[in-house]
Amino acid sequence: MLEHLWYKNAVIYSLDLESFKDGNNDGVGDFEGLIERLDYLHALGVDTIWLAPFQPTPNKDNGYDISDYYGVDPRHGSSGDFVNFMHKARGLGIRVIIDLVVNHTSDQHLWFKEARASKDNPKRNWYVWSDHKPSNWNKGMVFPGVQKATWTKDPKTGSYYFHRFYDHMPDLNTDNPEVRDEILKIIGFWLQLGVSGFRMDAVPFVLESPKPDVDSTTLHYGYLKELRRFLQWRKGDAILLGEANVLPEETVNYFGEAGDGIHLMFNFFVNQHLFYALASTEIEPLQKALEATREINPTSQWAHFLRNHDELDLGRLTEEQRQRVFQEFGPEKNMQIYDRGIRRRLASMLGNRQQIELAYSLMFTLPGTPVIRYGDEIGMGDDLSLKEREAVRTPMQWSSEGQAGFSDSDKEVKPVISEGIYSYKQVNVKDQKRDPNSLFNWMAFMIRLRKECPEIGFGSWEIIPVKPKGILVMRYEFKEEILVFVHNFTAKGEELVLTTRQAKTQRLIDLINKVESIADEDGRHTIILNAYGYRWFRGGE
Ligand code: NOJ
Numbered sequence: 001m002l003e004h005l006w007y008k009n010a011v012i013y014s015l016d017l018e019s020f021k022d023g024n025n026d027g028v029g030d031f032e033g034l035i036e037r038l039d040y041l042h043a044l045g046v047d048t049i050w051l052a053p054f055q056p057t058p059n060k061d062n063g064y065d066i067s068d069y070y071g072v073d074p075r076h077g078s079s080g081d082f083v084n085f086m087h088k089a090r091g092l093g094i095r096v097i098i099d100l101v102v103n104h105t106s107d108q109h110l111w112f113k114e115a116r117a118s119k120d121n122p123k124r125n126w127y128v129w130s131d132h133k134p135s136n137w138n139k140g141m142v143f144p145g146v147q148k149a150t151w152t153k154d155p156k157t158g159s160y161y162f163h164r165f166y167d168h169m170p171d172l173n174t175d176n177p178e179v180r181d182e183i184l185k186i187i188g189f190w191l192q193l194g195v196s197g198f199r200m201d202a203v204p205f206v207l208e209s210p211k212p213d214v215d216s217t218t219l220h221y222g223y224l225k226e227l228r229r230f231l232q233w234r235k236g237d238a239i240l241l242g243e244a245n246v247l248p249e250e251t252v253n254y255f256g257e258a259g260d261g262i263h264l265m266f267n268f269f270v271n272q273h274l275f276y277a278l279a280s281t282e283i284e285p286l287q288k289a290l291e292a293t294r295e296i297n298p299t300s301q302w303a304h305f306l307r308n309h310d311e312l313d314l315g316r317l318t319e320e321q322r323q324r325v326f327q328e329f330g331p332e333k334n335m336q337i338y339d340r341g342i343r344r345r346l347a348s349m350l351g352n353r354q355q356i357e358l359a360y361s362l363m364f365t366l367p368g369t370p371v372i373r374y375g376d377e378i379g380m381g382d383d384l385s386l387k388e389r390e391a392v393r394t395p396m397q398w399s400s401e402g403q404a405g406f407s408d409s410d411k412e413v414k415p416v417i418s419e420g421i422y423s424y425k426q427v428n429v430k431d432q433k434r435d436p437n438s439l440f441n442w443m444a445f446m447i448r449l450r451k452e453c454p455e456i457g458f459g460s461w462e463i464i465p466v467k468p469k470g471i472l473v474m475r476y477e478f479k480e481e482i483l484v485f486v487h488n489f490t491a492k493g494e495e496l497v498l499t500t501r502q503a504k505t506q507r508l509i510d511l512i513n514k515v516e517s518i519a520d521e522d523g524r525h526t527i528i529l530n531a532y533g534y535r536w537f538r539g540g541e
Contacts, residue, residue, distance in 0.1 A: 002458050007197075007239050007264055007369060008301050009457035010095070011447050013046035015374040016062065016309060017054045017076045019395045019414050022407035024077075027414075029395070029406070031072070031081035038088050040429070044377060044440075045447035048095040050199050050241075052309060054082075058108045058168070062309065062393065064099075064201065065106035065169050069186045086194040097241065098190055100198035102183045103205045104169040112170050116154050116161070128162035128173050134212030140164070142205075144338050146388060151212065160212070164205045174223065175209050184230050191231070197239035198231075200262065203254065204244050221253040224261040239263040241303055245313060248292035259297030267302040267368060269293055272314050274306075276321045278350065278359060279328035281470040281489045285321065287463050290367070301457070302368030306359055307376060310389050311341030312349075334384050343391045347379035348422060354532040357442065358487060361534040364450045365474060365485040367461050377443040378432050381422025383415065397424040404428060449511060449536065455483050464502045468494050471529070475503065482539030484508060488529040496527040505539030512536055 002008065016029070023032025031054075041049065053063035056073045063073070072082050089096055105112055114123035130151060137151040142165050151160040152167045162171045172179050187198065200206070207219040224240075231238050244254055245268040255261045273289035276282070293302065312329075314322045322340070329335075329349035330342035337343045350356050356379060364370050375396055382391040395416045398405030404416040404424035417423055432438035450456070459478030466473050470490035476483040482505050488494055500506055500523040508517040508525050512535065517525045527535060 002298060003454065005299060005301075006095070006237060007048075007241075009451070009454045010048040010369050011046045011450060012048045012050050012097075012303065012369060012371040013041060013044070013374065014050040014052070014308065014371055015396075016052035016393065018052075018063065019393055019406070020374060021396060021398070022409060025407055025409040026075075027407055027409040027411035028075045030075065031077035031085045035081075035085050035088055038085075038092055038094065042092045042094065044444050045451065046372065047093065048097060048196070049089065050371070051096060051098045053099045053101055058106050060106070060168050061166060062389070064101050065104075065108075065166075066101055067106040067108040067110075070189055083193065090194065095196040096194070097197045097199055097239070098195050099201055100187065100240075101201040102172060102174070102186065103202040104163060104165060104171045107168045107170055115170075116156050119157055119159070125176050126173055126179050127170050128210050130160045130162070130212035131158075132212065133160060136213060136215055139215060142338075143388075146338070150210075162210045164202070164210075171205070171210065174206055174220075180223075180226070183227070187227070187231060188234055191235045191238055196235075196237070197241065197263075199241045199243065201243055203242040203262070204246060219253070221256075221261065224254060225256060228256075228260060228262065242266070244268075245315070247316070248289075251293065251296065255296050255300040257297070259299035261300075263299070264301045264303045264369060266308075266371070267293055267304055267366075268313065269316055270302070270366065271305060271312075272316050274359075274362065275312060275314070275325050275329065276317055277472075277489055278355065279325045280321075281491075283470055283472050283489055286472065290463065294367075302366075303371050304363050304366040304368045305371040305373070306363055307346045307373050307392065308371075309373070309393055311337045311343045313341045315340040337388060343382065343384070343389055345380055345382045345392050345422075346373075346376050347427075348381040353379075353439065354530075356439065358489070358532040358534055360443065360446060361485075361536075362472070362487050364446055365453075365456060365487075365536070367456065367476075369457060370450065372443075377440055378427055378429055379422075379439045380427055381417055381420070383417050386415070397428040399428050399430040400425045405430065452511075453483055453536075453538075454478070455481050459483075464498065466496055466498070468496060471496060473498065473502075477504075484537040484539065486527055486529065486533075486535045486537075488531070488533045491531045493531055493533070494529045496529060498525045498527060499523050500525070503537075503539065507540040508537040509540055510535060510537055 018029045020029045021033030021037050022029050054076045055066045056068040056071050057063045111123050114121050115127045134151045138149045140150050141147040209217045240262040241264040242262040270289045273286040277286040395406035395414050432440035455476045455478035459476040461476045464473040472487045474485045500519045
């Protein structure tokens with residue numbers, strides 16, 4: 001029955017309305033624009049859209065600072081436009097998941113305005129306060145170098161409020177039952193409007209109970225079960241996809257031992273080791289990361305990604321490994337951020353088509369659900385002149401026309417990339433659609449292929465050890481179907497021998513090229529790999 005779980009083989013596409021497509025030409029992306037582009041996403045082959053926050057916001061953290069959970073920010077349209085969008089997406093068989101950002105609100109949220117008004121305001125305990133300056137006021141910042149504190153004095157009452165992120169995003173007090181009820185209401189509201197689930201923001205921080213002067217608090221994992229229970233009462237197949245960059249041994253707390261916690265989690269651990277493998281050609285740490293995150297309940301699932309809307313976080317690597325990735329993919333100080341990451345897009349980091357294909361081919365074959373970041377399907381670059389993570393959030397490049405075909409407005413709200421090899425004149429959807437060899441067409445092909453390989457999402461897997469260095473071989477099995485994937489991380493071609501004992505199949509049918517390998521008399525398959533080459537095989541007798 002596992003194959004009834006839609007999220008196990010979904011192909012998720014993440015986008016931010018603001019920078020996707022401007023439909024009403026005021027310079028800001030909106031639902032009208034996204035509706036126009038749904039056919040594009042359908043043609044690309046994605047079946048699930050993850051929408052970044054689109055609710056009313058002062059927009060000081062890319063919309064992750066919400067000031068009303070029950071609406072649509074007027075810059076992006078109206079609630080009516082949202083429902084229109086949901087209707088068309090459903091017609092195309094595309095599911096929608098949205099961000100659930102409940103660790104904090106914007107300081108412009110009415111709840112916080114009330115909470116800060118006086119100590120006896122009914123909303124006071126919706127947030128986390130201290131009457132004295134906590135000794136740990138400048139500990140535990142998520143954005144070091146940019147954020148100065150986690151406890152900030154509020155002038156009105158003279159107390160300090162807690163904020164895990166920026167000081168304009170006060171943390172909600174999730175220990176308060178009223179807050180918990182409200183969070184369920186938010187979940188129920190959007191489910192009723194048709195979403196298939198939530199990408200849950202900052203999960204570990206939602207679970208903590210911050211106290212003044214106390215550096216670390218215990219996390220209340222049971223809360224995730226509570227959320228899931230409610231979610232499933234309302235909509236049986238809705239999911240929670242957690243953002244939690246945690247160590248492998250901690251993940252069971254999030255998934256729940258019985259698979260009764262959150263359904264999916266981004267695999268940050270594998271992501272970081274994958275970039276290390278790309279940078280160094282040393283694949284052993286990646287293999288270990290895959291093994292370390294292997295044991296999860298059969299109904300739970302990893303989400304694999306290459307890049308997202310934040311920095312490439314390398315905080316889980318050793319110092320030496322991190323420096324190696326910096327050296328290869330982000331050597332300049334301006335490319336690095338928060339002492340741990342790189343604020344660049346995939347294409348500009350890797351710089352060549354072969355390695356981009358290798359990285360995506362690998363992502364599609366990792367045990368889990370792939371998540372693609374808008375613009376990466378055409379190889380968009382970044383704008384390092386923008387502050388912090390804005391560098392990787394420039395408007396989608398639709399064509400070589402003014403403002404990249406993103407908007408017809410004269411007003412440029414978000415600057416498009418107009419210089420250099422990643423400019424919209426060089427990199428855009430319209431040109432790539434017409435070019436059979438483009439990255440876009442390659443990506444659409446690979447998505448289709450991934451959909452034809454549901455064994456990846458459902459099956460069991462093993463890593464087959466091979467002699468040549470820098471080559472990862474993974475084998476999947478599900479209901480007597482066998483898949484074998486080979487990825488060469490090195491810049492040199494290689495000939496690889498796989499025995500029938502290892503592959504557990506006599507024939508290897510190449511799913512990308514029209515070749516088939518039948519094992520020789522000694523039971524050996526000889527596999528030719530180009531520099532950064534990748535091969536997908538289906539077994540057969
Ligand atoms: C994680 C989000 O991915 C990031 O963009 C945001 O700044 C923080 N959470 C705070 O919401």
